[in-house]
Amino acid sequence: MQSPKKEDEKLQMLFDGELEPEEEAAVRESLESSPEGMAQLHEWEELRKAMRGVSMDWVKEIDSDALFARIEADLSAPAISPERPKAEPPILHVIPRTRERRVWGAVATGFAVAAAIFLAVIAWPDSAVIPSADVRGSEVLEVDFGSNTGTIFEVEGGAGESLAVVWIDDGEVGRP
Amino acid sequence: MSLIPHLLVVTMVFSASTTFAQGSSLVRSDRASSTSAVPAEVLVVLAKEEPGEIDPQLKKLTALRRPPFNSFRSMKILSRPKLDLVPGKDALVSLPNGRRVKLTLLRVMPDGRYKVKAAINRPDKSDYLPLLQVVASPGDPFFVAGQTYQGGTLIVGVIVDPKKTAQ
Numbered sequence: 022m023q024s025p026k027k028e029d030e031k032l033q034m035l036f037d038g039e040l041e042p043e044e045e046a047a048v049r050e051s052l053e054s055s056p057e058g059m060a061q062l063h064e065w066e067e068l069r070k071a072m073r074g075v076s077m078d079w080v081k082e083i084d085s086d087a088l089f090a091r092i093e094a095d096l097s098a099p100a101i102s103p104e105r106p107k108a109e110p111p112i113l114h115v116i117p118r119t120r121e122r123r124v125w126g127a128v129a130t131g132f133a134v135a136a137a138i139f140l141a142v143i144a145w146p147d148s149a150v151i152p153s154a155d156v157r158g159s160e161v162l163e164v165d166f167g168s169n170t171g172t173i174f175e176v177e178g179g180a181g182e183s184l185a186v187v188w189i190d191d192g193e194v195g196r197p
Numbered sequence: 198m199s200l201i202p203h204l205l206v207v208t209m210v211f212s213a214s215t216t217f218a219q220g221s222s223l224v225r226s227d228r229a230s231s232t233s234a235v236p237a238e239v240l241v242v243l244a245k246e247e248p249g250e251i252d253p254q255l256k257k258l259t260a261l262r263r264p265p266f267n268s269f270r271s272m273k274i275l276s277r278p279k280l281d282l283v284p285g286k287d288a289l290v291s292l293p294n295g296r297r298v299k300l301t302l303l304r305v306m307p308d309g310r311y312k313v314k315a316a317i318n319r320p321d322k323s324d325y326l327p328l329l330q331v332v333a334s335p336g337d338p339f340f341v342a343g344q345t346y347q348g349g350t351l352i353v354g355v356i357v358d359p360k361k362t363a364q
Binding site: 156157158159160161162163164165166167168169171172174176177178179182184185186187188189190191 | 258260263329330332337341
């Protein structure tokens with residue numbers, strides 16, 4: 022008896038039509054002599070039918086006329102210029118160059134923003150110290166009377182603002 | 198290129214520029230503080246309780262007619278020196294009683310007011326007013342009063358940036 026591997030090879034060759042007529046008859050006879058062989062033969066035939074069906078469907082989907090027309094068009098097209106291969110390397114460099122361009126774009130954008138901020142800061146101070154209309158008058162933040170006694174007053178100015186008065190007793194003339 | 202590296206680059210440059218701008222702002226501030234001077238005026242008034250004349254130039258200063266000054270019935274301007282306050286530098290004004298007013302412009306506040314340090318003492322002494330710090334709006338005075346002089350009381354008014362006065 023042949024090994025299973027050999028039997029499979031024989032079966033495959035049988036269905037591929039690669040066996041000699043005598044050999045094919047012998048294989049068929051061997052398979053048809055047992056139920057297992059019959060089942061195996063049946064499975065192979067089913068598989069072959071299925072594959073044929075798929076192939077036929079695929080072939081039907083192909084527009085052979087259009088395919089041939091495209092091939093003919095390609096063949097009749099002018100020959101590719103010799104510069105074409107030289108032109109391709111830049112295509113290969115497109116990605117790094119684009120990236121480089123984008124990096125420089127980002128840097129340029131950053132510098133533009135930085136310049137705008139810098140100029141804004143430079144141009145800002147004069148307008149930033151415009152006194153607020155609400156802030157008027159004067160006020161004491163800190164006072165050291167030393168060895169004297171003193172009082173801090175607030176007196177109203179002409180525009181209603183509060184003005185600071187520091188009164189220090191000098192000894193000879195007291196506060197009013 | 199993805200967005201993240203792009204944003205990273207922009208962020209780095211932005212941070213660097215902000216730092217640089219802040220630094221330059223400080224430099225500019227220092228430069229301003231070393232070059233720009235703010236005009237100021239010191240008003241030295243002798244006020245007395247005896248009836249007398251109120252200097253016509255003081256009529257605009259209505260604050261001098263209100264407490265605690267309202268007990269004075271005569272006021273005379275003894276001097277009215279003008280000076281430039283340079284930030285960080287002392288400016289001296291002599292008073293008739295031998296003391297000196299020392300004024301220092303500390304800084305210009307963000308709202309435009311001036312932070313000023315003042316002291317009134319005899320030369321090389323700290324016998325009267327060792328330290329006073331005030332903030333004043335341009336043209337609005339602050340006063341130091343109480344020194345005795347010739348039977349009256351000295352009122353020292355300090356006006357920073359008097360050209361902008363609204364009085």
